[in-house]
Amino acid sequence: MPLTTGIVGLPNVGKSTLFNAITRAGAESANYPFCTIDPNVGVVDVPDERLNQLAAIVNPQRVIPTSFQFTDIAGLVKGASRGEGLGNQFLSHIREVDAIIHVVRCFEDENITHVSGKVDPVSDMETINLELVLADLETVERRLDRLSRQKKSGDAQATKEHGILTRLQSQLAEGLPARGVDLSEEEWAMIRSLNLLTMKKMLYAANVSEEDVAAAEENPFVRQVMEQAEKEGAEVVTISAQLEAEIVELEGEERELFLEELGLASSGLDRLVAAAYRLLGLITYFTAGEKEVRAWTITEGTKAPQAAGVIHSDFERGFIRAEVVSYQDLLDAGSMSQARERGLLRSEGKDYVVRDGDIVHFRFNV
Numbered sequence: 001m002p003l004t005t006g007i008v009g010l011p012n013v014g015k016s017t018l019f020n021a022i023t024r025a026g027a028e029s030a031n032y033p034f035c036t037i038d039p040n041v042g043v044v045d046v047p048d049e050r051l052n053q054l055a056a057i058v059n060p061q062r063v064i065p066t067s068f069q070f071t072d073i074a075g076l077v078k079g080a081s082r083g084e085g086l087g088n089q090f091l092s093h094i095r096e097v098d099a100i101i102h103v104v105r106c107f108e109d110e111n112i113t114h115v116s117g118k119v120d121p122v123s124d125m126e127t128i129n130l131e132l133v134l135a136d137l138e139t140v141e142r143r144l145d146r147l148s149r150q151k152k153s154g155d156a157q158a159t160k161e162h163g164i165l166t167r168l169q170s171q172l173a174e175g176l177p178a179r180g181v182d183l184s185e186e187e188w189a190m191i192r193s194l195n196l197l198t199m200k201k202m203l204y205a206a207n208v209s210e211e212d213v214a215a216a217e218e219n220p221f222v223r224q225v226m227e228q229a230e231k232e233g234a235e236v237v238t239i240s241a242q243l244e245a246e247i248v249e250l251e252g253e254e255r256e257l258f259l260e261e262l263g264l265a266s267s268g269l270d271r272l273v274a275a276a277y278r279l280l281g282l283i284t285y286f287t288a289g290e291k292e293v294r295a296w297t298i299t300e301g302t303k304a305p306q307a308a309g310v311i312h313s314d315f316e317r318g319f320i321r322a323e324v325v326s327y328q329d330l331l332d333a334g335s336m337s338q339a340r341e342r343g344l345l346r347s348e349g350k351d352y353v354v355r356d357g358d359i360v361h362f363r364f365n366v
Contacts, residue, residue, distance in 0.1 A: 004069040006097035014103040014207040014241040019072035021244035040072040066295035106221035137172040211351040213240040214263035239268030281358035318366035327357035
């Protein structure tokens with residue numbers, strides 16, 4: 001199952017506009033609260049210039065990028081943790097994602113209603129974050145209540161978990177996210193099933209107007225978002241959802257010229273996907289042959305057999321070895337045969353940790 005990032009925020013901050021632009025999924029977008037009720041899921045190709053370079057070397061029949069999944073979750077409001085605005089339903093959707101992109105409105109537009117009557121990005125950030133914290137606090141306290149009864153009977157496992165959750169309860173009661181509590185791998189494994197919202201990694205997408213996108217750091221709203229995010233240790237990506245809707249309709253040279261005219265080195269999608277990759281600790285490796293050049297997504301630290309399993313379970317089950325050359329080495333060599341002659345093509349075993357940019361051919365037998 002692919003990793004997915006949920007797009008959240010207050011109503012009318014541009015979530016669905018952004019989602020439509022980056023996925024072309026056609027999720028409904030309108031100027032009224034709770035336009036999005038059920039979560040919309042869209043898969044977007046991950047832009048990677050290395051694919052084009054590999055294709056130029058290998059000349060395959062087709063080129064297949066890897067993909068990334070975005071989920072557009074309905075707008076949350078103050079009181080969501082108590083069920084306001086269908087909040088409980090929306091919060092349950094967030095529990096299903098691996099990371100959160102929090103869209104924050106950083107533009108003025110009298111034609112688009114703000115749910116609280118004025119544009120105040122820090123207040124918006126605090127509103128969403130507090131609702132997530134309160135929802136987690138309720139989850140933790142319910143679990144603690146059950147564990148207290150088991151603890152009295154001398155259940156050692158329940159006693160250990162109770163201690164972990166008591167620490168989390170103290171953190172959440174102060175209005176702080178659970179991810180701020182330092183947990184060991186064993187402790188994390190014990191509470192993972194709770195799927196706490198504030199344990200999920202988060203990045204902020206500061207949604208600006210088309211006019212502000214080239215010099216977004218000069219936007220006072222964006223500066224406020226960056227200052228708040230820095231306190232939380234979170235990353236900020238500046239994006240114009242409205243502009244992305246135009247960019248997504250362009251291809252090739254036309255797209256590059258349009259970005260150049262705007263003073264942008266890359267689209268918001270490129271930057272958003274790159275940030276989401278970093279957030280989830282993802283990397284890309286490639287397979288390259290006459291039939292296809294293809295990109296694959298894995299988690300950083302994945303060993304060769306498990307990386308092979310992303311292609312097919314038989315590859316992992318019958319793994320023998322991986323023949324590996326780095327992207328840069330292949331680029332320098334100019335061809336796979338030259339890379340082999342120069343000794344750049346390595347044979348790696350089951351303990352090899354696949355690196356970002358590796359071109360891999362798996363040998364297996366089942």
